[in-house]
Amino acid sequence: MRRPGVWFGWTTILAVVAVVASPIVVLAWSLIDPSTNVWAELWRTRLPGMIIETALLLVSVVFGAVVFGTGLAWLVSAFEFPARRVVGWLLVTPLAIPGYVGGFVWLETMSDVVGAREARSLWLCAVVLVLSLYPYVYLFARASFVDQGEDSLAVARSLGAGKAGVFFRVALPAARPAIAAGAALVAMETLTDIGTVRLFNVSTLADGVMRVWFGTGDLGAATELASALTGAAVLLITFERLLRSGGRRSRGSTEAAMNPRPLTKAGVVAAIAVTLAMLVIAVGIPLLRLFFWASESVRAGTAVTVAGGVTHHLGNTMLLAGSAAVVSIVVGTILALTVAHRGRVARVVGRISTVGYAMPGPVVAVGAVVMLAALDRRGWLPDGFLLVGSVAGLVFALVVRFLAVGYQGVEASLDRVPTTATESARVLGAGPVRTAVAIELPAARFGVMAAFALLCVDMVKELPITLLLRPFGVDTLSVWVWQATSESLWEQAAVPSLVMVVIGMFAVGALLVALERGAELVS
């Protein structure tokens, strides 16, 4: 059958994929000729240590996030206790607190307890990252638990599985793919993090890329390190794919969603204590300390930088993060709609556009700079206008990095639109564009909303790309926090941190509403 708009569709897909994947391709190209002396020097000095610290941090953060994310998800989906629903939502809110914000709060707090030197440890860094990243695992695991449905758990019980048996023998193995997906996000965030690890003096590969760039300005060496980082990311993705394979089952059409079981009195107390402790540690204490510091800072008149006050930074964050999020969701939605129902090939090609998400931020930044600089040298743009160091260049790099969040989120919800609905629309005379606008988009609207909310969270707290590519004099909230905390000026970092957390809370709220209305996180 000849589909109308075939050429238009494929042109769109290929154009988006080409533009978005180009920085990565450029980077790969530059690796064909590695500068061996830089490499040898790195290998002789810092690289082994970086690899070990990266691996240690990665393993402990992923382990912690999986244990807490999965455990809490099971608690709120399988058992009934007072305020279960509210707690279930609140447990997602740590997502609004960037790791480096929670990081400096806990660094200062623990410095008072164990001393400043001891507080700057890999282990405390891991704890802080777990606190800010476990919600990814939590969200995925909870969705999977609820979707397993009542019947298979009932059968397991009738076959002799008690409370623990139902969890370890049925619910947990069945949720493995979802947990793996959440854990992969946590791993990626950890691998890419530069703000938190810098606070705790943990020298990871991502940190190395930043240091080499800032310290020596040697793009070649930074690229070498970036490739090592990319290697680690690729390994992670492969590992996640392996974990995801195997049989799976989701709830049947006539089967009820998981029904929480009542707990004993002691169980209720324990459930409330555990969730409350998590909320106090991950959200309560950081917020309280930030409020305290922020008011001190305002009173002392230090809530301002050379670049300007809160409004200046907030305005820049809104402009940069906002436009990058809008571009990502628009392009992501168009791409998802174009790819939908176009078959496997289109899907695989579409996936290429998500490559940036698998790349650590500093790597994307390096790739974008290399590519934009090459374009600038061609002199195609009007005199005096350069892409490197422009708002457009920064937004481009951010979109390359995060397009996947928009694309995959929308795709997951589009997958749930029954083919019969779109086919009915076509038979009734609607062309592909009208079908997309009138049928698919409305059906996936909460998926779009959830994806946009996640994009906002990611963009607002993004550090490495913004730091490396921001135009001169355009500082965002995250840059302010970075600059203040790298000089241990906690109080001065409090005001921008608090503003970021508030934006993040709104985004998390929107995400929760979207999920409640049936948005899907993964396909």
Place this chain on the structure above:
Amino acid sequence: MMYALEAAGLRVHFADREVLAGVDIAVSPGELVTLVGPSGCGKSTLLRAIAGLRAVHEGRVSLSGVDVTNLPAEKRRVGLVFQDNALFGHLRVEGNVAFGLRHLPKNERRQRVAEVLELVKLGHLARRYPHQLSGGEQQRVAVARALAPKPAVVLLDEPFGALDEVLREELGWEIREILTKQNTAAILVTHDRHEAITLGDRVAVMGGGKILQCAPPREVYERPINRFVADFLAVASYVKTESGVEELVRPHQLRVSAGGRHKVLRVEFLGATSRYTIKAADGSLLISDVGPTEQLAVGAACSVEVLRG
């Protein structure tokens, strides 16, 4: 003789709605009771209460003479089969069947799995994952999994609901035979009345949270205790006798002849017979499967006669 399952006076209510209003049911070993009733009448709740998945507010449940009312589901050893098979997607067929056999040593477990899979004729698919099987095969695995730990009773909640008609009939008979062979008691919930009267040793009709009648199919079909049961189980007409009492007449007991005071309203071709819907002179509707060799046209005048014996 000891019943495999005996439930007495079961009451369950949600808020102020009584879902089970005192249910009594007893099933002997090897006996299959089919359970029918309009949706929302409490069928599924009854199964869940017997399995221990739903707490009862009143009443007792005994399995093979042992009172299990206060035992949790995992200690009762009841077999469960759902419409959506509820197989564990992360386990192979053999893993699903072995799930309830953890108490057995390894070689005995393997032996029992092979035995039960042979019973449902799926020995060759043991290494497959559930999603690699057809709907009918999945449902057989679900039955094998339920039977493996030798439960006192197997509860089947519309097990064939998702299958096509030919397959359902075939699988229904096969599972019936397996249950008889294993001497296992079973309750089978169905919304298919035909299935209910053909498969069951006894048919239980539920309505309003109670079992209204539980008896062999012929008895329930021919001597329903009230009009609700009569209408629910099969098509029925009511003919006034000379004494003025309304008598239940099934379509095969009513013969239509040409000419008379009644009128043919509709004729449905059923294959072996034709079903006539007749508007009687007094305005009531009569349904008959026994017509004259020459078919009557819609609108034709006719008369009816009740066939005895």
